[in-house]
Amino acid sequence: MSEPLRLGIAGLGTVGAGVVKIVRQKANLLATRTGRSIQIVAVSARNRDKDRGVRLTDFAWEDDPVALARREDVDVFVELMGGSDGPAKAATQAALDAGKDVVTANKAMLAHHGQMLAQLADEKGAVLRFEAAVAGGIPVIKALTEGLAGNEISRVMGVMNGTCNYILTRMESAGLTYGQAFAEADDLGYLEADPELDVGGIDAGHKLALLASIAFGTVVDFAGVRLEGIGKVSIDDIRQAADMGYKIKLLGVARMTGRGLEQRMAPCLVPQTSPLGQLDGGTNMVVIEGDSVGQIVMRGAGAGEGPTASAVLGDVMDIARGLRISTFGKPAVALNKAQTATVATPAPYYLRMRLLDKPGALAKVATALGDAGISINRMRQYDHTDDTAPVLIVTHKTTRDALDQAIGAMSTTGVLGSDPVALRIEEV
C-alpha cells in the first residue's frame, strides 16, 4: 500500500462533519478501494467549541483556513466553507499555490473564480475537483468530464435547485400560492440565508455555468447566464400548464449555438411525461446530450449531508487513486472565451393572459401573433365568471424577440385584462 493521503478540512458544517464521519467509519473500505489509507490530519472552522456530533480531538486545529491549506502535512485541502470570496477563496488559492490538490463543494467560488483557480492548479501541477458543487450526490461532473469525454456535447440541462423544485411541486400538489409554498420551504429550513440564491436561480445558475464550461470547453461565464427566478410563477400557470400536458420547472439550459454560448436558468415548461417533468420534490436531475451517446439522464439527491459528502469522497478517492485531470476537463489555458448568445434558440412558448370579454378580442390577439410571424399550435379559452376570460396559447417555434413584439402589439389593442405571462417550452 502507498503512502497515506492526508486531508485538511476547512468548514465543519453539515457536509464537513459528514465527511469526517465517513472517513472515520469507512477507513477500511476507502483503503481497499483506493490502495491508500485516507486520513484527516487537520481541520478548521469558525467555532472550535461547537458540538458537531463528531470527535475532532485526533486532528490538529487551525483557526485560519489559509494556515490549514498551507500545512506541510496536508496533501489535499478540502474546502467546505462556502462563499464566493473571502476565506474560501484565499485558502483555496493558498493550497493550490503550495501545489496541494483541492476538493471543494463551492459552486459560487468556482462560478466567479473558476478560470483563475483552474489556471493556478494547472500551473502548480495540482488538481481542483468539485463534484459536490453541482447536483449534490449525482456524479455528473465525472460523467461529463470523463465518461462522456468522447462526445461533442450539444446541450446540457438540469433541475439543480431542490428548494425551487420543492416549492413548485408543493404549489401543484397542494394548491399553495407561491408565497405559501415559499413560507413552508422556509419553515423546513430549505432556504439559503439569502433566499434569492435559491428562488432567484442564482445557485442553480452557478451550477449551470460550471457544467457549460466542461461541456463546451469554455471559460466559466456566470455573468453570461440569463437568470430568471420562480417568484413570478403563479398557481394559475402551474394548473393551466398541466392542462396542456406540461410541468413548470426551474430549468437550466446551456447550448453552443452559431451565435455563441447560450446559458439560461429560468422557469420553463417541459412535457409531463418526460423525465424532467416527472421530477418531483427536492430531487435534482441533469440531462446531457452528446453526438455519440444521445441523451443521458442522471437523477438523485441534490443536497444534504450524505449525498454531498459522497461527492466529496468520490473526488478525494480519485486523487488517492492518482487521477489527474484539469479542472474543467482540459487545460485552463485551452478553454475558449465564448461569446454570449444574446438571442435564445427558437422554441415554442406558453402564453397566458386575460382578455376583456368583448367581441373581436381573441381575433386581435391572434392578429398580433400572426403579424409577428408566430403561428399558434393550441389555444384555449376558459369559462369565466368575471369580465375577463382566461386564455392560454401554445405557439409553434418562435423567437423571444418575435414574441415580445407580439406582446407589445397586443397591449396596444385594449383587449388585455392583464399583462401576458410568457414561458418558454423547452423541448426535451
Place this chain on the structure above:
Amino acid sequence: MSEPLRLGIAGLGTVGAGVVKIVRQKANLLATRTGRSIQIVAVSARNRDKDRGVRLTDFAWEDDPVALARREDVDVFVELMGGSDGPAKAATQAALDAGKDVVTANKAMLAHHGQMLAQLADEKGAVLRFEAAVAGGIPVIKALTEGLAGNEISRVMGVMNGTCNYILTRMESAGLTYGQAFAEADDLGYLEADPELDVGGIDAGHKLALLASIAFGTVVDFAGVRLEGIGKVSIDDIRQAADMGYKIKLLGVARMTGRGLEQRMAPCLVPQTSPLGQLDGGTNMVVIEGDSVGQIVMRGAGAGEGPTASAVLGDVMDIARGLRISTFGKPAVALNKAQTATVATPAPYYLRMRLLDKPGALAKVATALGDAGISINRMRQYDHTDDTAPVLIVTHKTTRDALDQAIGAMSTTGVLGSDPVALRIEEV
C-alpha cells in the same frame, strides 16, 4: 503533449467501425481533453474485404487478434469481437499478459472469466476497462467504481436489455401478444443471433453480475444469478398489473443480504410512477443505492453504434489520462467469494389466477394464503363471461417459499381454472 496512445482494435462490427470513426473525426477534441494524441495503429476482423464505411488503409491489418494484441506498437488492445471464449478471450489474455491495457465491450467474457482476467491485469500492472459492456452509453461502471466509491452499496438494479423492454412496451402499448412483439423485434433486427440471450435474461444477467461485483466487492458470479426470461409474461399480466398501478419490467436486482449475495434477473412489477416504471422502449436504466448518496438513477441508450462507442472512448480516454484502477474497483485478490443467497429478500407479490365460478372458491384461495402466513394487500375479481373468473391478488411482503407453499395448497382445492402466475413486486 505526451506520447501518443496507440490502439489496436479487434472486431470491426458496428461498434468497432463507430470507434474508428470517432477517433478519426474527433482527433483534436480527444487530444485536447486528454493531453495525448489517440491513434489507431492496427486492426483485426474476420473479413478483411468487407466494406464497413470507414477507411482502414492507414492501419496495419492482422488476421489474428492474438497477434494484434501482442504487437509492440499497441498500447491499448480494444476488444470488440464478442463471445465469452474463443478469440476474444485468447486475445484479451495475450494483451494483458504482455502488460497492455485492454478496453472491452464484452459482457459475456467478463461474466465468465472476469476474475481470472482482472487478476491477470493486476499482476501485469495493466488495466482492464469495460464501460461499454453494461448499459451501453450510460457511464454506470464509472459512477459505481469511482463517483460513488465512498458508499457502501445496498442495492443495484437495472433494466439493461433494451430488446426485452421494447417487447414488453409493445405488448402494453399496442396490445400485442408476446409472440407478436417478439416477431416485431426480430424483424427490426433487435434480437441477438441466439434470442435466448435477450429474452431469457442471459445478456442482462451478465451485466448484473458485473455490477454486483463492483457494488459489493465480490468475485463476479454469473452462475449465482437467478435467471428468468420474459417468455411467460402474458398480455393479461401486463394489463392487470397496469390496473393495479404497476408495469412489468425485466429487472435485474443485486443486493447483499445476511444470507449472502442475492442476484436476480426476472420479470418484476414496479410502480408505474417510478423512474423504472416510466422507462419505455429500448432505453436502459440503472439504479444505485448507497448509504451516503441515497438513490442515483441513470438513464440512456443501452446499445447501438454511437452509445457503445462513446463508452469505449470514455475508457480509452481514461487510460490516456493515466487513470489506473483495478477492474472491479479494488484489487482482484481482495474480491470476496460471496455465498449465494438461495432465498430472495421478502417482497410483495402479484398473483394472477382463474377461479372456477363456484361458491367458496375465493375463500379457499384466501385460506391457502392465510395458512402460509401471507396477508392480502389488495384483491380484485373481474367480470367474466366464461366459467372461470380472473382474480388478481397483491400480497403484503412475504417470502417466495411461503408463496410457493400457498400456491401448492391452492392447487389441491380444486377451485383453480389455471396455474397461478406469481410475479415479484420490487420496491423501488
